[in-house]
Amino acid sequence: MSPEIYGVLGFAALFLLLALGTPVAISLLVVGFAGTVLLSGFTAAAFTLSGQVFATVTVYELTIIPLFILMGNLASSAGLSRDLFEAAHKVIGHMKGGLAAATIMGCAGFAALSGSSIASAVTMGKVAYPEMRRFNYGARLATGSIAAGGTLGILIPPSTGFVIYAILTEQSIGRLFMAGVLPGLLLTSMFLMAIALVTFLRPDEAPRGPEFGIREKLASLLRATGIGVIILITIGGIYTGFFTPVEAAGVGAFFALVMLIVRRKCTLPELYQISAETLKTTGMAFFILIGANVFAPFVALSHLPATIADSMTGLALGPYGTLFLILLGYVILGMFIEGLSLLVITLPIVFPLIVGLGFDPIWLGVVMVIVLEMGLISPPVGVNVFIVKSVVPDVPIETIFAGIMPFWLAMIATLALIVAFPDIALLIPNAMFN
Template structure:
């Protein structure tokens, strides 16, 4: 059997293991270990596994993951996320459909604290959905806004997706964080515009207009100022070169804990819960990375990346045609495989093709993360939709999937704009470095 066929068989085994609910990190670790043993030797495979496990576990730049995750968990446990939602409501609540728009803006703010799409959807959903029910919002609009807003967690820095992409492709975490800011703001704006259009064509879905907004506007914005200050300090400090992403994560986590303690919003039990959640999420991320780093050499030994490059480049000479094929493939696979898992599985094959085509790897990182976001709200897997279903158990899952369709179209528009104008993603990282 040729190395290429061994590689194809390895991918087939990997997909079967994932569909059998084997954790993706363990599945990649097993397939990578077995495949390397076949293509090289068992001794090399074992040395690779132990070496990569130690290398990933001791990589200083990965300290950014647990620190930013802790910052988000503390913000969630201490109710700081409610301050963000109230501030967003004060800014856009006067609009028709303002609660849905406030949910999206609040998700964007919380994303800049947590870097997690699921955490953003759960946290903002618990705060926003009861309010939208009370204001008689349509179920499709309210659940669609929560699910779509949650996807901003993987695009706006600090993004777990960017960290994984940076480690696997040897790119700068700081540049990727900066590259996600303007596309994140653009996507947030498109989501708010989508809410406005939905309510314009279906006024009943926008619920009852609020009457108590003016009295609470100044108070809400004032309460959210310290939380917004944390975001500005961490992200602004990276941009200005005052500290590295790891230092920014440490400062952000410390400020979040300090603020929660000063406001007396964080007791010992809640802090312990935040620590436990941080350890669980960090352990999962490290397991995925270790599995990916063992799986990647197997893919290289199988010669699949070079074979795929020859096939794809032989099919078309146009880089954008090839890019379109890759993105459509990601959209399809994103409907059946969780986004971060899909990233670590496919990057060893796709990334060499992208670099051979001459595309900027930082720009492609933003495009890839955005496409993976779409998978978070795409049926039948749509993880964020299932998360929202747990927050709104009375809404049928079919209505949730229908509710996200307009936001899905907005994400397509965002991708097209980024492809047409790459500087949207590259302006800040190029200005920073």
């Protein structure tokens, strides 16, 4: 058989293993190792496996993953996410849809600490949903805003998605973080517009909340300054060049620990729980990266990237037509495969193809992350939807899926704007690094 046939069979085996419930990392390792054995022999496969394990865990830049995960866990335990929601609640909660908007803003703020969509959805679900239900918000808007807001965790820096993309494509983590700032703010604004439209069309979904006095508003804003300081130090430090991304992660984790101590929540059981969650999430991320680095050489040996590139060129769709076709494929695949898993599986083929068409690799990282965000709330396997369902088990899953639709359309609009105007993503990194 030709190498291309082996490549196709390898992807078929990979998707079969995923469908059978095999963990993504193990699926990538098994298929990558077996494919390399068939194409280059056992010795080459064994060398690839052992070499990639060592090479992955010794990459200095990957230190950023456990540090930012630790920062997010510390911040969550310190109650910083609740502070941010409470501040937004007291400032804009009296407006139509104000609590839903406060949820989006809380998710955006917490995203700048956690870098995880799941963590954002879980944390804000526990904080925001009871408040929205207390003020008789409709279940669709309440759960939809939590599930959609959580997706900001992998777009607003620091983002685990950007780190993995950077490592797999050998791009700058700092540039990708800065590239995510304006698109993250744009998507947050589009989500707020979606809430405004929903409340206009269905006023009963979002009754007005209570009006708070100026003293209560100022007190809540003052209490929320902790999260603002950490964001300013980490993201501002990267922007000014005072910190590298790894150093910013370490400094941010330190200040989050200080907040935990100041608030007298730094107990041994709490520290144990934070450490366990950090190690668990970090181990999963590293395991997936090791699997991806074993799978990628097999894909290269199969010549599939070049074959697919030639086929796409033969369609004469042009750069944007080809990009549209690929992004459509991601949207469809994202309905069935978790976002980061889809990223590590497909990047070996898609990245050289799209960059070869003349698109900027940093801009592509932003576009890819937004498409993966869409998959997080797309039926039938939208991970964030099921996360919200676990937090609010009394709400039917179909209600949550109905609630995310306005936000899903807001993602489409945001994606279209970034494709049409690439400077939305490239303005800050180009100004910093050029």
